[in-house]
Amino acid sequence: MDILMEGKGLHKVYRTGEVEVEVLKGIDFQIFQGDFIVVLGQSGSGKTTFLNIIGGMTKASAGELYYKGQPLHESDEHLLTLYRRNEVGFVFQNYNLMPNLTTYENVKLAVEIAQNPLSVTDILREVGLESWSDHFPSQLSGGQQQRVAIARAIVKNPELLLCDEPTGALDIQTGIQVLKALQKLNCVYHKTVMIITHNVEIAKMADRVFYLKDGLLDDVKVNEHPLSPEEISW
Numbered sequence: 078m079d080i081l082m083e084g085k086g087l088h089k090v091y092r093t094g095e096v097e098v099e100v101l102k103g104i105d106f107q108i109f110q111g112d113f114i115v116v117l118g119q120s121g122s123g124k125t126t127f128l129n130i131i132g133g134m135t136k137a138s139a140g141e142l143y144y145k146g147q148p149l150h151e152s153d154e155h156l157l158t159l160y161r162r163n164e165v166g167f168v169f170q171n172y173n174l175m176p177n178l179t180t181y182e183n184v185k186l187a188v189e190i191a192q193n194p195l196s197v198t199d200i201l202r203e204v205g206l207e208s209w210s211d212h213f214p215s216q217l218s219g220g221q222q223q224r225v226a227i228a229r230a231i232v233k234n235p236e237l238l239l240c241d242e243p244t245g246a247l248d249i250q251t252g253i254q255v256l257k258a259l260q261k262l263n264c265v266y267h268k269t270v271m272i273i274t275h276n277v278e279i280a281k282m283a284d285r286v287f288y289l290k291d292g293l294l295d296d297v298k299v300n301e302h303p304l305s306p307e308e309i310s311w
């Protein structure tokens with residue numbers, strides 16, 4: 078399998094005044110093209126920090142990070158902006174939709190800054206929202222709003238979709254709809270997906286599970302038979 082991303086000895090130290098906290102303590106990892114990765118770890122283990130470094134939102138304090146062989150750790154802010162804009166889609170727990178725009182308009186907004194966007198209509202169909210195009214966020218359920226956020230992240234055609242607790246605010250049924258949308262984008266569009274979560278059940282869907290513990294990648298497990306979202310419950 079082709080390596081999409083590789084990290085070597087990644088460290089992250091946060092400084093607040095005189096106090097230094099080493100959150101990541103030397104992480105080595107690989108992400109393959111088309112991977113579906115779930116990152117598990119206790120609160121404070123460094124999951125969001127890890128995701129933000131992969132997404133080019135935070136710089137590591139030390140270590141090397143390569144995307145398609147290009148050294149992101151040596152990139153200036155301009156190159157990192159292009160990387161974030163063209164290669165990465167982000168999905169967060171709180172959907173961050175524009176309340177005064179419809180579903181279609183919220184997704185279309187992302188197309189305007191993209192180099193090689195997908196069709197808004199196609200993506201809305203893939204996430205099961207084709208009949209909700211003209212609705213405003215306040216007229217949608219939490220699961221539907223999260224699927225708009227996923228459509229917005231994917232329509233710009235990024236290689237990598239990074240999701241921070243995408244089902245954290247959802248009940249199980251709506252959470253499963255969201256996971257189905259993510260799995261479909263992984264299978265149909267071959268997007269590489271990384272989800273961070275506290276929910277160990279979601280890890281059963283992954284190709285590989287990264288276990289973060291005390292700032293280290295404690296273990297990587299391969300799922301020989303990843304489950305579909307309908308087969309998991311929490």
Ligand SMILES: Nc1ncnc2c1ncn2[C@@H]1O[C@H](COP(=O)(O)OP(=O)(O)OP(=O)(O)O)[C@@H](O)[C@H]1O
Pocket residue numbers: 091092093098100118119120121122123124125126127
């Ligand atoms: N910008 C920051 N400045 C200082 N400390 C930070 C900053 N961001 C995160 N931290 C600290 O780094 C540690 C790891 O945080 P992080 O959010 O990466 O962990 P997490 O595993 O995602 O946690 P959770 O599951 O609770 O979201 C925490 O102790 C947090 O307080």
